[in-house]
Amino acid sequence: MKLNKTIIVGLILILFSGLLFVTNIFNPIIRPxxxxxxxxxxxxxxxxxFGLLGLFLILSQVIKKDIDVTKYLKISxxxxxxxxxxxxxxxxxxxxxxxxKLNTIFASMTSTMTTTSILHTHLIKAILGEVLTKIIGPFIQTDINTGVSLYQYLPSFSFLIIILLPTLFITIVLASQKRPWFSNLLLAFFxxxxxxxxxxxxxxGTPAIVGIMGIYLVYRNGYYITRIAGKIFKDENLLKENEKYQPPYRNKGLSKKRRIFNHILVYIVVIGIIFLRFTIAFAGAEPxxxxxxxxxxxxxxxxxGNISDKVISVENHTDLNKITYLIDPSYNEMQLLNDLKVPLNDSCEYYTVSWNIYSYL
Known part of the structure; x- marks a missing residue:
């Protein structure tokens, strides 16, 4: 593996990731x-x-021989x-x-508070957090929530994710070999x-939708995006390398309507997932x-505490070791979760909150 611009950029990004780990001075610039x-x-x-972005760029330069990157991209x-x-x-x-209930936010109060829901899950984070805590626990900063408090509630087979994630990582690395630099950058980002x-x-969640749809976009329309980039940057070498990576539906004698459909299919899928997300959120809301x-x-x-004046009623279910609070719906959902943290800290094992997407409108 020879040192080139892609590897240098990757190393810089990994070093920057390390700086973010040891200092907070870049947060006001990076976070927005x-x-x-x-x-x-x-x-x-x-x-x-930034660590993954740099790592993917570096590893895209590892394998010298030609491999079927399109096949590995589909597998990814x-x-x-x-x-x-x-x-x-x-x-x-x-x-x-x-x-x-399915339409609730679950908040574990054991150790560090961690929430999870179908709309924004942290269960996989809890599994990886448990593994990392055992391996590099002393090096994990206290202000980084690893989600380990959720782990105790998960079924034993959930460890299967430990197989899927490394496999996904390997196939992405194989899919990025010898691609044009702009295509590599897109693939590393997504x-x-x-x-x-x-x-x-x-x-x-937004990162997952951006990620999986972005990879799908590279698979279907990456050739056209990279060609546009080559013309913008006036990079003849980029345009030449890009010709090796034709989309699966190009030059197949398809009708004009079919070609247009193939171009926009990825955007239809994105809209479909976003529509499904909001459908579930509104269908499960308790306004x-x-x-x-x-x-x-x-x-x-x-x-x-501060929430007390918003409480409509309280019911103590001693047989279930449960206290049920009904709270005014005018409260913003995120604000309610944040305000519950303090009074319920060390006061219970866990609590659940019904979700209400209308509170964000």
Missing amino acids: ITYIFLMGSSKGKDIMF IVIGSITLVFGILLEVIFRLQMGI SSCLIIGIIDGGLF DCYTVDVINATEDEIDL
Whole structure:
């Protein structure tokens, strides 16, 4: 592997990731940018993003011999999709096992507070967090939430994700070999978003949608995007290399309508996933009031502090070790979750909150 511009850029990005790990001085500059495609960017996500981006760029220069990169790109799309669906199925199984509703946000209060829901899952993050904590626990900063408090509630077979993620990583690396530099940059960017989205957010999260659809975009329309980039940068070498990576439907004698459909198919799929996400969110919303179930509380009734004046009613189910609070729906959902953290810290095992997307409107 000879040192070239792609490898140098990759090394710089990894070094920058290391700087983000040891200092916060770049956060005000980086966070507003990464927030757009990482959905509520955090320090942990930023470190992962730049580290993965640099690593994918470097590893794209590893293999010298020709391999069928298109085949491995298709495999990456399939494995990435299976992994994302697995995350949602794990959420469903976890909730059925715990006896809680599907349309709730689950918040574990054991150790560090961690939330999860079908719309934004952290279960895969909990599995990886458990593994990493055992391996490099002393090096994980306290302000990076690894989600390990959720791990105790997961079924044993959830460890299968440990097989899927490395496999996905390897196929992405194989799919990026010897590609034109612009195509490599696109693939590295989208792959980094996908890995982060799988770990934090899941199928309906912004990083996962950007990642899996971005890889699909490279597969179907990457040739045309790279050709446009070559003309913009006036890079004849980029245009020449790009001719080796024709889209699967080009020069197949298809009708004009079919060619247009092939071009826009990826965008139709993106719109479909986003539509499904909002359909589930609105269908599962409880706009009349929030139902907060506090499990294994340390007291018969907990003072919710600033939220107390928003409480409509309280019901103590002693036989279920559960206290149910009905809270005014005018409360913003995210604000409610944040405000519950303090009064419920060390006061219960976990609690659930019914979701209400209308509170964001």
